[in-house]
Amino acid sequence: MIEFRTLADDHPDLAHSPLLRGALLTLQYAQKHGSIDLTKAKAFKRVFVHWAVEHFNWPGKSAEEMFRYNKVINEYEFPPLEVLHFLLISRRLGRHFKGEFRLTKRGAELAQAPGRLFAELIPYFVLRIDHAAYARFDDRLFRNWDVWMNVINVEADHSTTEAALFETFYGEPQDWRTAGWREMAAFSACVLRPLEWAGLLIETREDGAGRQMRHVFKTPLWRSALKLDTDELLRPMSV
Template sequence: MIAFREVDDADPALVFSPLVRGMEKTFAWVDEHGGISLTPSRAFKRVFVHWAAAEFDWPGHTEADLFAVNKVLNEPDFAPLMVLHDLMIAMKLGRHYKGEFRPTKAGQALTGHPGRIFGTVVPFFLFRINHASMSRFEDAPILANWDVFLNVLNAETEDGATGGHLRRVLFGAPETGPLPRYDEVMGQLYIQVLRPLCWAGLLQQERAEAGYRSEEAMFVKTPLWRAALRLETDGKVKGATRH
């Protein structure tokens, strides 16, 4: 059974959550401007997307990261913003009205309360969103056993673990052959489990120096994991080795 502890608005661990920070920044924009202008296809307009890229400071999707491959930014170019937009609509925290995105009363009630944002949005984001839909493969299998994932990660990422190690612990070693091949299981583990946990702020991803392969990236629990989660394996987790 996965249980979330209530996180106080003043808890410094909330700084680790890009999702909470992005939603707070979005509500701050609305407070100042009255709404977020939408394109005819109901995406956020570029002026907000450019502002969000700078303000959200989303790991792996910073302003520098995004403009390194784009001259201008549309909402689909900033994947976390697109997810955040869809999430707020799905949870009825915001709505589209007369060409603008505006918070609903439920969304307004979260303004200024990052702990409440975390407690309301993160469980929905992790457990109700189909993360497999973000895969490049239409028939990607859905990995759904969050109870197993979180309890295993609770122990394995205490001192940090590579994506490849977590793949082997959860699913066994990948098949080998004479030529390198894409490990779809590793890809889906990253897309459906590890990346959502990083975006929620429960894990932190440290990129490998050699590149961006998720097998080589290091994943470690953040202070927010300990502040927010109550898991069956808590009693078996030893304190991290500090150097």
């Protein structure tokens, strides 16, 4: 069983969630400016996309890096914003009206309530969204979130690696240089990345011996926001 705890709006661990930060900034921008202009395809216009790239402080997608190769960035070229736009519409925190994205009454309320916004968006994002679709993967991974999160809860409690987690779930050691790199990529994109975007996990990359190792850690937000069946198996953290 997976249970998300209710956190106070001023809970410090909420700061670990990139998706929550992006949602708050988007809602507050729309609130301040009255709306956000849309393209004919109902995507955010480039003016706001550029603002989001500069202000979201997204892990691995700094404004400097993104603008180094692209002077013009569309919504679909900044995947976190594309997913966030879908989430805000799906959860009815915003709506499209006459070429603009406007806040609903509930969206305006949650723009100043991080804890409540986390509860509204993050469980839905992690557990209900088809992550393979926006990650452009055709195949679906075997297992489900109840299994993935309860096992990760134990295996990553004192850090682990992406490859070790994959082997735990699927029985074969793989990395990005083996024949099973596609399965590894699907696992990374559809399981680890959503948890990282939600702020529950963090990944670090270490280069050495001609290969890259990806370490996986639980953030403080994982411990404060989640209640899982395997919590009783965790070892106390050493100080």
